[in-house]
Amino acid sequence: MAEPTNRRFLLRTRPEGRVKRSDFELSEQPVPTPAPGEVVLRTRYLSLDPTNRIWMTDVEQYMPPVAIGEVMRGLGIGEVVASASPDHKVGDLFSGLVGWQDYIAVVPKAPGWIQLPSGLPVPLPAMLGALGMTGLTAYFGLMELGKPRAGETVVVSAAAGAVGSVVGQIAKLQGCHVVGIAGGPEKCAFLRELGFDAAIDYKAEGWKAALAAACPRGIDIDFENVGGDIMNTVMARMNLHGRVVLCGLISGYNSDQRPTGPFDTILMKRLRVEGFIILDYLPRAMEGVMQLSQWMMAGKLRHHDTIVDGLEQAPEALNMLFDGKNTGKLLIKVS
């Protein structure tokens, strides 16, 4: 019997558009042996995620991109096949960044490695899915950023995907009206089976009208996995003070022009962008005026204005704001 080898996918070239087999070199090496304190894991399952595509591109992102010549980064589950750690034995299961390879030698106590309990009551793949990073993404993204309240309308894009399918189920558990957007009738049937209140096939004619009809009270939360036209369509139907959980922008990941736009930055840097109109704070106006007056009386805040004389000047004077002709507050002195 041939000696087992460790097959490793090394990133050879940065993909342009879709990923090609030839962007990688499949290199074979001997199976590693564990140094003291290490174990050798044999990969059982590898998780494929949209973010893998980002890691292949040399742009600023939330982790360093994979370097050319390195083993492709990937999350997975590995089983201990050799142990030089007194605390871990053959058969133990770990999840972590096993990479696109058969074997990896790791220090199991290092950060990033999570030992799975033995005798799992669910199939192993669920530990990378609904009970793994995918499930956590859905759970914390929806609960912490979306903050769903019973009766609100939640729209999920890429709803039949790993994260989306869990988001929708959790939103239902919160008592929300849940609408999923997915491509094709089979995926939409799957969403209804999962308990989504409505499923919109974005490949079908008239999907925007169908989305509107499925959200008669507007949209309170957009759990966004896609970006582009789908995101813009959902956003345009959102209610006052709605929340967009920007979790993914898969529509752009195969583009080599990225990151092009502000939404890429919002995602990678986890920015919070919030629309503000003073109307919402008028009930607290007195509190603001008190503080501002106090600062002004203490000489810590200055008022400055540009005053134009005469009501008849109003229309043309308004353009000063757009031409940058005023400093401070622009006013018309009427009388």
Add this chain to the structure above:
Amino acid sequence: MAEPTNRRFLLRTRPEGRVKRSDFELSEQPVPTPAPGEVVLRTRYLSLDPTNRIWMTDVEQYMPPVAIGEVMRGLGIGEVVASASPDHKVGDLFSGLVGWQDYIAVVPKAPGWIQLPSGLPVPLPAMLGALGMTGLTAYFGLMELGKPRAGETVVVSAAAGAVGSVVGQIAKLQGCHVVGIAGGPEKCAFLRELGFDAAIDYKAEGWKAALAAACPRGIDIDFENVGGDIMNTVMARMNLHGRVVLCGLISGYNSDQRPTGPFDTILMKRLRVEGFIILDYLPRAMEGVMQLSQWMMAGKLRHHDTIVDGLEQAPEALNMLFDGKNTGKLLIKVS
């Protein structure tokens, strides 16, 4: 002596691009007399604000647009010149939506009218500026949405404008490093005089590099009044978990294509858009796994996956995510 008349600017046509005098009809009417409970205000000062331009355009916005033939809406300060209200006398001052006209009859107790205290220790224009709606916009926008912490870097666009000049001063009072963006050396000098740590002239060559140099620790808060290229440039330099207070998008208000983009929607609907990457929540992973497991064990949450067999399939299988070929979690079974 001629009888005084009430000059009123009625919106005649919706402006295209810049506002023209001919977009309005200046109609003269007799000065109104107060009905019982009313007072007649004579406009003293009229506030000109970028949002006035939005009100002239027939698009979905945070208030109804001004109708054709209506008096142009505008905030201002009026002085009582005739009273049929027992509680108000000639000389009392009110701020509210006086409109682009000399006189208006109002019920001073109706919502939206604020009586100014008599014997103001500041000039009247300040009550429309730093101590008025402008100041409140700066104060609540920065404090409630921006949540500045001492030592953080705050960038303000349209910094020499009414709101921006107050935002910068308040940010300094919070102990922040404050950088203003404005057009031209005079405005930049004005910002430095107000105490801004740096002022960037966006009309000068190399302003993007100057902005970077003025923000050596990145940008934590963008108080955004402008949008477009200025916003994108600021956002690209933001730190992890930065906050964008989207208060205005003046660069687009003269465009008749608006509202074009998602940022218009974010502003008008006061949406909160937040980037999310699960890394930030890994310290709380156990909490999430516990909840998800509980739901799964109770039959309330389903895991679903698409499994591809063989490590060698990894590169091509990744494309399934982008082609929509998977339902639920996509995995490679390696061994």
